[in-house]
Amino acid sequence: MRCRSLAALPAAAAALLLLAVAAPAHAAGYRYWSYWLRSGSSWTYAQTGPAMHIPADGSVEGWRFAVSEDAAATAAQPRGTADFARVCAGHPAAPGRKRVALLIDPGTAADAPGSATPPSPRTACAQIPASASSADALAAVAKPLRYNSAGIVCAITGYPATGCGDEISATSHSSHDGPSVGLIAGGAAIAALAVAATWQSRRRRR
The missing domain is CATH 1.10.287 (Helix Hairpins)
Structure with a gap:
């Protein structure tokens, strides 16, 4: 037997x-803005939402719009580096305030919804109260922002105009049929x- x-x-x-x-x-992933923290010369996928994170003066953070299979393992990182001294040059420290350097990367045409054209990546120095969150830092330099009912960031500086964490099929985001x-x-x-x-x-x- x-x-x-x-x-x-x-x-x-x-x-x-x-x-x-x-x-x-199966679905190739989801199209969304991912949130990153800069440590030394590398990006780390943030383990908490921006509203729950209180950055220190001199912090560097990044946002990247892309299609990713899951939250951390395959999420696309912001392209390029963001040096705090360069981004926040000309913005001296002030009592009760802090500075956060941000790199905002809207991604590539391959990740854009429909026929949308993604804006170019840019950096900005947010000057915010010492107790402010990373969400406050983003709001200080990247309005208009769009959120869904769960508080997820759907659009930064108005991009993209529609959609929020849309599920993307493998056939619509694959370069081959195999x-x-x-x-x-x-x-x-x-x-x-x-x-x-x-x-x-x-x-x-x-």
Whole structure:
């Protein structure tokens, strides 16, 4: 009985492989503004919302509009660097105030909704009260802002004009029609199981 079940496994695995390759692709991700913190020479995806984060004087933050598969692992980072001394040059420290350098990157044409043309990336120095949040810093330099009912940033400086965290299908945001990397990887794993099962089945028959 055990040998028969092992012998049947390769056929089942092959069927699963065909289903994996033929299966329709899932959503490629979501189109949204992601929020980043600058530390040294690298960007880190913010773990809290901008309204909950209180930046210190001299902080550098970034915003990037793009299509990303999930929140942190594949989210597109702001392009370029934002040096605080350069961005906030000419803005001296003041009592009770702080300065936050921002890099606002509206992304590329490939990530733009419909036929919209994204504005060029820009930097700005927000001068805000010492107790103000990152959301306040953004509002100080990037109006008009648009939020949804959940408080998610939908538009910065009016871009994009519509939509908010829209789900994007793989077919509308892919440069090819073949199976996705995830499907190929899954198919390869199934094929490997089939080969292993065949080898074990033949070994037990000897």
